[in-house]
Amino acid sequence: MREQPEQQAPPVQRLRIQYAKRGRLRFTSHRDFSRAFERAVFRARVPMAYSSGFNPHPRISYAGAAPTGSASEAEYLELALAQVVDPADVHAALDEAMPDGLDIVETVVSPGGALADQLQASHWWVDLVVDPEQARAAVAAFLAADSVPVSRMTKKGLREFDCRASVLALVVTDPDPEAAPQAAVRLDLRLRHAVPAVRPDDVLTGLASVAELSIEGSPLLTRLAQGPLDPETGEIGDPLRPSA
Template sequence: MKLRVKYAKMGSSRFLSHLELMKAMERAFRRARIPLAFSEGFNPHPKISYASALSVGIASEGEYLDIELSTEMDIEDFKIEVNKNLINSLEILDVKEIKIKVESLTAIVERAKYRAICLLEEDIKEEVLNEVVKRFLDQEEMIVTRKTKDKVKEINIKEGIFYVDAEIKDMNLFFKFIVVTGSKGNVRAGEVYDAFISFGNFKVKGRPNFIREALYALKDDALCTPMDILEG
C-alpha cells in the first residue's frame, strides 16, 4: 500500500534540517506502529520519499512525502496515529492512497509558492507598491549572487519567477511569489525577496518570516497539487 501525505512544518520545526525532519517523521511512524515497508539489501531503510527540500528557517503549510506500507491500513487511522506521535509543530494534513502509477514527487514538483512577511519602517501607498510590483516583473533580467562551497557566481533568476504580488497591512508587507523548484531548477525564496526589497528601495526592520504556502506540479501547463495528480 502506497500513500501520499501532505503535512505542515510550522513553528519551531522550521529550524529542522531536511535530515532532522526525516528522522522526526520516521520516529513518529515507528511510535505510531505504522507497518512500514523496507528496502532490501545490507542496509534496509523505510520506503519514504520527499518532495523538494525546504531551507532551514522557512515554515511550510504544504509539504509532501510518499510512503509505502507493508500491509493495508485505514487512511484516517494513519493520519490520527501519526499526528499523536509527531512533535507539536509538525502535522499531517491530508493522506491519499496512490492507486495509479505516478512519477516520484521529486520528478513532478516544479513550482513553489512562498509568502514573506516583514515589518516596514515607513508606510507605502498602495498605488506605489503596485507600480513597483509591475516594474519588478517587467525587468529583462534579475541578477543575484549565489554562494556555493567553493565559488561565487551570478545567476539570472528572472525566468524562474512566475508570479509576484504584494500588499501592506498594519505596516507589514506581505510579499507572495511563485518560483521554479525541483529537478528543473531552483530559485531561492530569499533571493526573490532581497531582489524585490532592493528594487523598491524599501526600508524594513530585520529579516522576514518565510512560509512556503504550496508545492505544485504541472498538468497540461496548469498548476496542480501533488494530490491532484493522483486523480489521473
C-alpha cells in the same frame, strides 16, 4: 564468499502525505524533520517496506522541502508499505506521534507517478518590515526586468543564476496583523520550480539588486501550496490528486 544481504519484498501499497511546519518548528531543518518522522513511523508501528542491502532503511521519499526557517502548509512525502492499510489510521497514528508544529495534514493512497515530478511550482507569502512604496517600486522594477542575476552558495560553490525567470507572479499586498504583526508588507509570490531552485530569499536578493530595497529584520516566509503547474492558467494543482 561474502554473505549476500537479504532481498526485501517489494512494497504492496504507497501512501502520499501532506504535512505542515508551523510556529517555532519552521526552524527545523530537513534532516531534523526526517529523523523526527522516522521516529514517529516507528512509534506509530506503520508497516514500512524496507530497502534491500546490508543497511536496510524505511522506504520514505521526500521531495520539495522548504528552506530551514520557512513555515509551510504544503510539504510532501511518500511512504512505501509492506501491508495494505487504511490511510486514515496511519494519518491519526502519525499525527499523534509527531511533535506539535510538525503536523500531518492529509494522507491518501498514492495516485502514482513520481512525487517530485508533481511539485512544479510553489505559492508563498513573504511578510516584510519595509516601506510599502519602496516595495511596490522594487516589485515593478523586478517584473520589468528581462533577467535578474543573483548569487548563492551551493554544495558546488558560489553559483550565479537568473531569479526572474522562475517568478510566475509577484504582488504587494497588506499583511495579516495576527499572523505577522510586525510586517508592513506582504509579497504574494508564485515560483516555478527550476534547476537551480529559486527560493523566496533569492527573489528578495533580486529585489534589493534592482531597486536597493532595504528590509529590516528577518522576513517571515510561508509556503501555502506546491504542486503541478497548469501552463495555461498558472494555477498550482494538488499533488495528492493530480489531474489527468
